[in-house]
Amino acid sequence: MTTQTKAPFRADHVGSLLRSDRVKEARAQFQNSEISATRLREIEDEEIRRIVQKQKDIGLSAVTDGEFRRGWWHFDFLENLDGVEGYMGGSGIQFQQQQTKARSIKVTGRLDFSNHPMVKDFTYLHQLAGDHTAKMTIPSPSMLHFRGEIDESVYPDQESFFHDLAQTYKKAIQAFYEAGCRYLQFDDTAWAYFCSDEQKEQLRAKGYDVQQLMDVYAKTINEAIADRPDDMSITMHICRGNFRSTWIASGGYEPVADILFERLNIDGFFLEYDSDRAGGFEPLRFVNRKDLQIVLGLITSKHGELEKVDDIKRRIDEASQFVPIEQLSISPQCGFASTEEGNLLTEDEQWKKLEHVVNIANDVWK
Numbered sequence: 001m002t003t004q005t006k007a008p009f010r011a012d013h014v015g016s017l018l019r020s021d022r023v024k025e026a027r028a029q030f031q032n033s034e035i036s037a038t039r040l041r042e043i044e045d046e047e048i049r050r051i052v053q054k055q056k057d058i059g060l061s062a063v064t065d066g067e068f069r070r071g072w073w074h075f076d077f078l079e080n081l082d083g084v085e086g087y088m089g090g091s092g093i094q095f096q097q098q099q100t101k102a103r104s105i106k107v108t109g110r111l112d113f114s115n116h117p118m119v120k121d122f123t124y125l126h127q128l129a130g131d132h133t134a135k136m137t138i139p140s141p142s143m144l145h146f147r148g149e150i151d152e153s154v155y156p157d158q159e160s161f162f163h164d165l166a167q168t169y170k171k172a173i174q175a176f177y178e179a180g181c182r183y184l185q186f187d188d189t190a191w192a193y194f195c196s197d198e199q200k201e202q203l204r205a206k207g208y209d210v211q212q213l214m215d216v217y218a219k220t221i222n223e224a225i226a227d228r229p230d231d232m233s234i235t236m237h238i239c240r241g242n243f244r245s246t247w248i249a250s251g252g253y254e255p256v257a258d259i260l261f262e263r264l265n266i267d268g269f270f271l272e273y274d275s276d277r278a279g280g281f282e283p284l285r286f287v288n289r290k291d292l293q294i295v296l297g298l299i300t301s302k303h304g305e306l307e308k309v310d311d312i313k314r315r316i317d318e319a320s321q322f323v324p325i326e327q328l329s330i331s332p333q334c335g336f337a338s339t340e341e342g343n344l345l346t347e348d349e350q351w352k353k354l355e356h357v358v359n360i361a362n363d364v365w366k
Contacts, residue, residue: 004365007133007183007233008268008295008329009061011361014237015137015185016073016335017066018342018350023047027071027340044069045124052128054351059358062135062183065125066337073187073338074139074147075103080116081168083109084148106149111164113171119179126180136181137335140188140236141169141224142217162220169224177232185235185270190217191260192240192272195251195279218259225265235295236260237270239334240278252279261286268293273315274300274333284322294323297333299357304349306356309363316364330361 004010019027026043029035048065055063070076079086086105118138126134144165155161176184191214193199200210225234238253238260253260253271260269261284272278273296287294296319298312312330319328336343336350345353 004061004329007062007135008235008270008293008331009133010329010365011060011358012062012270012295012329012331013055013060013064013354013357014270014297014301014332014335015064015067015135015187016337017051017064017068018336018345018347019066019068019340020047020051020347023068024340041069048125049128052125055354056130056132058351058355059362060132060354062133063125063129064135064137065121067137067335069121071340072103073137073335074143075105077116077118077138078144078148079105080118081144082112082114083107083154084111084144104149105144105147106151107144107154107161108151109154111144111161111168113168113175116172116175119175122176122181123179133183134181135183135185136176137185137187137237138172140186140190141165141220142188142190145217146190146193158216162216166220166223170227173225173228173232173234177229182231183233183235185237186221186266187237187239189239191238191256192251194256195253197251214256214259218263222263222265233267235268235270235293236264236266237334238272239338240272253283254279257283257286261292262288267291268295268329270295270297270331272297272333273319274298274302281319281322284319287323287327290327293327293329294319295329295331297331299330299332299353301332301334301336301350301353302343302345304345304353306352309360312360313364325365330357330364332357 023044026035026040030037030040048068051066052063067073075086078084084105085108086103088103122134122136150161173184193203194210194214203210203213228234271294284294296316298315299307316325316328316330332353
């Protein structure tokens with residue numbers, strides 16, 4: 001089996017990591033005006049340096065900053081786009097028996113990408129990465145529409161909004177590329193909602209035509225990534241919800257498989273396959289492109305118990321009945337801390353999970 005030299009890698013990970021106690025304390029101190037923004041960033045820098053080295057030591061090819069400078073996987077990026085504002089409000093996002101703190105975003109002006117702070121964040125990660133690949137994670141373009149409120153006086157029609165959204169992301173991709181990024185990931189919960197009968201009913205109750213919404217999202221994503229450089233990999237993580245080890249959506253990938261695997265010009269998909277809520281591997285039959293990589297999220301990030309190696313190998317074998325094994329990789333099903341609160345496991349258990357991914361991949365793809 002040939003070595004994977006371009007992302008995604010045989011052993012990979014979604015991106016977010018449990019925030020260390022030191023980072024959590026520093027962020028609380030900053031919010032209480034006990035330390036300066038400069039001091040907070042110094043502490044974040046030191047902790048990111050530590051976790052990047054840990055990822056290298058484990059044997060991962062791609063390293064992330066663990067999203068240590070963020071409170072949320074999506075809002076921090078979106079509210080720093082031109083024309084978008086974040087605010088404390090709403091009722092929070094409802095998970096199974098858990099609810100996030102209240103946070104919302106709204107589009108109040110024309111969308112654009114300029115002076116975004118996360119370009120600087122990536123630059124620091126890139127410096128630390130060395131001969132490893134620095135991976136940047138951002139929410140998919142779909143998420144601004146899916147989670148945001150749009151001022152109709154700014155965007156009276158859907159067409160102009162999605163046009164500007166695609167152009168904004170096109171600029172973002174170029175900015176990260178110029179900063180050295182060769183591995184960019186879109187995180188997206190909308191496609192998992194489209195797999196859930198319950199969630200689709202809720203969307204219809206809000207007045208959405210679900211098929212039309214899927215078509216618009218796919219078109220916007222393809223427009224956004226159309227001009228990406230040849231040496232840049234863009235992947236997408238399809239997420240069913242991840243907050244304090246709970247979830248939102250259930251349902252196999254069948255309702256979206258043809259759009260995802262045949263129409264989206266993405267280089268690889270991170271698919272959650274850690275529980276029966278994700279269904280079987282049959283939807284992978286739509287993977288007909290030889291250059292499309294499928295990362296099987298077979299290792300859960302929601303608890304610390306390690307999966308049995310033979311069970312994971314068996315599931316990889318099952319998936320290979322639909323996709324050639326050279327197009328497969330493995331990872332945890334999601335990040336370990338989609339929000340700063342994190343999932344219900346320890347940091348040591350997190351590292352053992354990632355090491356488990358590496359060891360299994362090294363054994364399967366010898």
